[in-house]
Amino acid sequence: MTRIRALLGKELADLRQNPSIVVPAVIAGILSMLLPFFIAIIVPALAGERLSDSSDFQIALETYREQPALGDLDPEGAIQAWIFQQFLVLLILTPVAGSMSVAAYSVVGEKQAHTLEPLLATPLTTFELLAAKVLGALAPALALALACFLIYLAGVAIFAQPGVVRALVTPVSLAVMFVLGPLAALAALQLAVCVSSRVNDPRSAQQIGALVVLPVAAAFILQITGTFRLTLPVVAFVALALAGVNMGLMLLGVALFDRESILTRWK
Amino acid sequence: MLRVDHLTRRFGDRIAVDDVSFELAPGEIFALLGPNGAGKTTTLRMLAGLIEPSSGSVRVGAEALSRRNAPRLRRRIGLLTETPGLWERLSVRRNLLVYARLYGMADPDAAVDEALDVFNMRDRAGELAARLSKGLKQRVALARALLHRPDIVLLDEPTAGLDPASARELRELVLRLRSQRRTIVISTHNLDEAERVADRVAVMRARLVAVDSPAALRARVFGIRVRVVLGQPAASVVGVLTERGFSDIQADGHTLSIGVADHASAAPAIVRHLVNAGADVESVVAEEPPLEEVYVRLLDTTFARPS
Numbered sequence: 001m002t003r004i005r006a007l008l009g010k011e012l013a014d015l016r017q018n019p020s021i022v023v024p025a026v027i028a029g030i031l032s033m034l035l036p037f038f039i040a041i042i043v044p045a046l047a048g049e050r051l052s053d054s055s056d057f058q059i060a061l062e063t064y065r066e067q068p069a070l071g072d073l074d075p076e077g078a079i080q081a082w083i084f085q086q087f088l089v090l091l092i093l094t095p096v097a098g099s100m101s102v103a104a105y106s107v108v109g110e111k112q113a114h115t116l117e118p119l120l121a122t123p124l125t126t127f128e129l130l131a132a133k134v135l136g137a138l139a140p141a142l143a144l145a146l147a148c149f150l151i152y153l154a155g156v157a158i159f160a161q162p163g164v165v166r167a168l169v170t171p172v173s174l175a176v177m178f179v180l181g182p183l184a185a186l187a188a189l190q191l192a193v194c195v196s197s198r199v200n201d202p203r204s205a206q207q208i209g210a211l212v213v214l215p216v217a218a219a220f221i222l223q224i225t226g227t228f229r230l231t232l233p234v235v236a237f238v239a240l241a242l243a244g245v246n247m248g249l250m251l252l253g254v255a256l257f258d259r260e261s262i263l264t265r266w267k
Numbered sequence: 268m269l270r271v272d273h274l275t276r277r278f279g280d281r282i283a284v285d286d287v288s289f290e291l292a293p294g295e296i297f298a299l300l301g302p303n304g305a306g307k308t309t310t311l312r313m314l315a316g317l318i319e320p321s322s323g324s325v326r327v328g329a330e331a332l333s334r335r336n337a338p339r340l341r342r343r344i345g346l347l348t349e350t351p352g353l354w355e356r357l358s359v360r361r362n363l364l365v366y367a368r369l370y371g372m373a374d375p376d377a378a379v380d381e382a383l384d385v386f387n388m389r390d391r392a393g394e395l396a397a398r399l400s401k402g403l404k405q406r407v408a409l410a411r412a413l414l415h416r417p418d419i420v421l422l423d424e425p426t427a428g429l430d431p432a433s434a435r436e437l438r439e440l441v442l443r444l445r446s447q448r449r450t451i452v453i454s455t456h457n458l459d460e461a462e463r464v465a466d467r468v469a470v471m472r473a474r475l476v477a478v479d480s481p482a483a484l485r486a487r488v489f490g491i492r493v494r495v496v497l498g499q500p501a502a503s504v505v506g507v508l509t510e511r512g513f514s515d516i517q518a519d520g521h522t523l524s525i526g527v528a529d530h531a532s533a534a535p536a537i538v539r540h541l542v543n544a545g546a547d548v549e550s551v552v553a554e555e556p557p558l559e560e561v562y563v564r565l566l567d568t569t570f571a572r573p574s
Contacts, residue, residue, distance in 0.1 A: 264278065
């Protein structure tokens with residue numbers, strides 16, 4: 001644990017010296033936060049129409065009519081709450097995007113900078129090395145995700161109809177943000193670190209690691225089309241599955257990390 | 268302290284290190300010499316437990332290095348890699364501090380302070396590694412390799428690319444390590460450096476061509492020779508020495524080169540014979556061909572192919 005902490009400290013210190021590496025994540029966060037405000041607030045205001053006038057949002061109305069706790073929202077508020085809740089899933093992408101470049105660069109970057117060999121000459125085990133690398137990318141990502149979430153809630157409180165923000169702070173949305181989000185980000189990062197320890201180029205790691213965005217995007221589409229709804233049991237099931245995936249990825253990462261190849265074949 | 272038995276490493280069909288054996292005592296400096304691709308770095312990596320041998324073994328103290336105990340035994344080994352490998356965006360202190368913690372030092376800050384003092388880097392502690400000169404980076408890298416006070420120090424091309432003053436400073440540091448009874452293995456192309464610091468040198472090209480002290484290798488290749496400079500043509504006094512039993516004599520202008528069994532006993536006798544014969548002896552020295560000559564001759568004779 002001491003060695004993981006030591007290397008994690010280095011990763012975070014390195015990040016502080018090079019904050020530009022998280023710029024793509026900040027941009028992704030801002031975009032994923034702004035998008036629902038455009039749909040739910042800005043576009044209707046500019047068009048002079050109400051969301052509840054559109055037949056396209058009837059799914060939202062049906063969804064929210066089933067929830068007695070939201071009974072005090074008028075149709076416009078219910079549709080806004082529906083839109084803002086769907087886009088919470090998109091906020092999961094923010095930490096993933098944010099940490100991907102950090103994770104992708106983690107092992108191959110050390111090799112390219114000639115800093116990996118002295119590191120491997122210490123008592124550091126492969127598990128400790130990979131764990132520190134993953135956590136080093138995850139920590140800033142989670143901080144960013146939390147910041148995005150709080151700004152998102154503040155924006156909703158200010159610009160949406162009264163009561164909409166209360167509809168967002170539900171056990172499901174909190175579980176999505178604080179359980180599914182970190183677990184999905186962790187899986188993405190582990191994948192990126194695994195790939196980073198097998199390729200010669202950080203770009204390859206980033207591209208392959210980014211594939212993890214696909215299931216999150218698929219979940220977003222399925223939910224927004226009403227194909228499935230994130231309920232607490234679904235969140236719990238997905239969380240368990242992601243925990244299993246993360247454990248598997250860590251074992252895979254340790255098994256795939258070939259010190260000898262990295263030292264002798266990478267140039 | 269460090270024992271290597273029949274160490275062999277293959278990469279596919281290529282044998283990088285072939286049946287290498289040697290044993291090093293505490294406080295010994297051992298230089299690995301060889302051309303590029305001779306297997307020096309691969310040997311050091313196996314000694315550091317970074318890569319495994321295809322066959323053979325490395326013993327650190329009484330323990331054979333294996334995948335299982337490598338993380339633990341690496342605490343006893345310090346490796347200076349070919350490039351300094353510092354984290355450029357971090358300060359000198361931070362670079363060292365991370366390693367002090369990775370090695371589990373009881374008081375990492377104190378260990379770093381001590382290293383900064385020993386390597387005379389206290390005033391540069393807060394500077395980013397990226398801003399250091401190559402010589403200073405190498406010094407920090409050496410401080411990092413020695414931070415955990417290893418018994419065995421492995422140095423891969425420690426003075427490559429350094430200016431003469433920095434190289435000299437580094438050699439002095441290495442000699443100081445010997446006085447602390449550390450066992451040191453240096454891989455180098457710099458034969459002068461090897462001669463200055465090493466107790467023994469190993470000439471290798473995948474396998475060990477020769478292992479001995481520089482003086483013994485010189486004697487093995489060229490024999491022990493005494494060079495005498497005379498005031499007259501050397502050929503005129505060759506007979507004086509052949510009559511006294513010296514058979515291996517080369518005369519060139521005013522210089523005689525005489526093969527002897529032992530320099531210390533032969534040189535006074537030669538001078539006496541020459542002076543008694545009326546020769547003017549201007550100087551007498553033990554002939555010491557540069558180690559480079561020894562190295563080239565060893566590699567040429569070992570790897571020369573019949574035409």
